[in-house]
Amino acid sequence: MNEITEKFLLKEYGISEKVLLLHRKALKEVEGMFEYYDGIREYNQFKVLKAFQDERISDYHFTNSTGYGYGDVGRDTLDVLYAKVFKAEAALVRPHFVSGTHAIAAALYGVLRPGDTMVSVCGRPYDTLHSIIGLAGDEDTGSLKDYGVGYVEVPLKEDKVDVEAVLDILQKDPSVKMVHIQRSTGYGWRKSMNIAEIEEVIRQVRSAREDVVVFVDNCYGEFVEEKEPIEVGADLVAGSLIKNIGGGIAQTGGYVAGRKDLVEKASFRLTLPGIGGEAGSTFGVMRSFYQGLFLAPHTTMEAVKTSVYAAKLLELAGFVVLPKAEDKRTDIIQAIRFGVKDKMIEFVKGIQFGAPIDSSAVCEPWDMPGYEDQVIMAAGAFVQGASIELSCDAPIREPYIAYLQGGLTFDHGKLGVLIALSRVIS
Structure with missing residues (x-):
């Protein structure tokens, strides 16, 4: 920031000289x-561009x-384009998925049958999956548990997949x-799984069982590294x-990608057997996708x-963060441990006050x-x-960790964080 910008922040946002000093450092x-x-x-941008060119995308595709x-x-x-970008056999990209959790659920229900068992190798998965699996305690909701699908959870060992136990x-x-591999942390306190770690887990799994389906929850991870999970065996x-792959333009939707037979099974759960991905109007959202x-x-x-x-x-302001700035990223999430409820809430409120919307x-x-605890969310999007x-x-819930993510532009992300920190420290 130049001097003019800093004066603007002092005057218009009340960001203190102390916070600006931390910012400069x-x-x-x-x-x-x-x-x-x-x-x-740059690499991922060129990869996506080449896929667009190979598939000869034209304005008539914006149907x-x-x-x-x-x-x-x-x-x-668009299904073909996603498959090419992910190095997958097939993909299903639809506005009818209401969330990433919905896309994940379609994949799980599509593949798993009564008597099958799913093993979560990253410990307890993200909160919104608990009701799908049958961990939330609700009965007769149509969870996987209700349909006779077993579930085994393998806790992480020193923040790594316990391969021996798996x-x-x-x-x-x-x-x-x-x-089941969850690439991101969810509401946990660990580093996310990078592609190299996922590749090693898959290699070990394949050494024991060739017939097991390896599913990766890819939320928050797309385009953070040069490779995607399909390229290393998922x-x-x-x-x-x-999230990432909609580029801030897509207004809704989700995707499933991978082996053709498995994607088709997921499509049967999005719509119904016999129809799958063959139907489903797109309401003019294709251009944004x-x-x-x-x-x-x-x-x-x-x-x-x-x-x-x-x-x-x-x-620098004295809080514990994970990952640290120097750690190589595999998703867009930054966890910040405040230890004090009020400070955490004030920080989240500050992100909202720094938003362009609301x-x-x-x-x-x-x-x-879908969440077991009360949640505070800043989402001026x-x-x-x-x-x-x-x-x-x-x-x-203790130890009062906030999870920061996103930023369509770094300039806005930077300012939003400065506003939020200013509410926490004087």
Whole structure:
């Protein structure tokens, strides 16, 4: 920031000289790291562009189908485009997925059958999956448990997958049909799994059982590294279009990609057997889906830079962060441990006050559907709930950790974090 900008922040946002001093130091320390992420962004941007060119994308792909949506060339070609980018056999990209969790659920219900068992190798998965698996305690909701699908959870060992325990289960339990890997942390306190770690886990799993389906929850991870999970042996991945891969343009939707037979099974759970991905009108959203994918490598790295900067700034301010600024990223999430409830809440509120949309809103903890604790969420976004836009959420439970993610531009991400920190320290 130049002198004029800093004076503007002092006058218009009341950001203290103390916070600006921390900012100057943080920015100086992370600017060299940004060159590494720019290299990843450039590679992924070229990869996506080549896929667009290979598939000869034209404006006639931005179709507006209604009714059954049979023969929607834009929808069907977008599936091919995603498959090419992910190095997958097939993909299913639809506005009818209401969230990443919905896409994940379609994948799980599509593959698993009564009597099968799913093994979660990253410990307890993200809160919104608990009701799907049958961990929330509700009965007769149509959970996997209700349908006779077994579930085994392998706790992490020193923040790593306990491969020995996983292999023991695979060798002793022939009912295991799927290994579930959650790339991001969820509401945990650990580093996210990078692609190299995922590759090693898959290699070990394959050494024990060739028949097991390896599923990766890819939310928050797309385009943060040069490779995606399919390229290192995963059979199936799923995620949300209002996170990384929608580029801040997609207004809704999700995707499933991987082996053709498994993607088809997921499509039967999105619609119904016999129809799958052959139907489903797209209501004129195709242009935003294509444009979002094209912008995603750049937009994702703006969010990554925001997280790296926030990690350094908050650490200099005396807070414990994970990952640290120097750690190589595999997703866009930055965890910040406040230890004190009120400080955490004030920080989240500050992110909301720094938003372009609903900056006057005061967010408060509430009983959010799918979560076991009250959650406070700052999401002043152009697309409701889009966590590729600067946002922050935190379950109201000890040790009071906030999870920051997103930032369509680093400039906005930087300012939002400064506003939030100013509410926490004087």
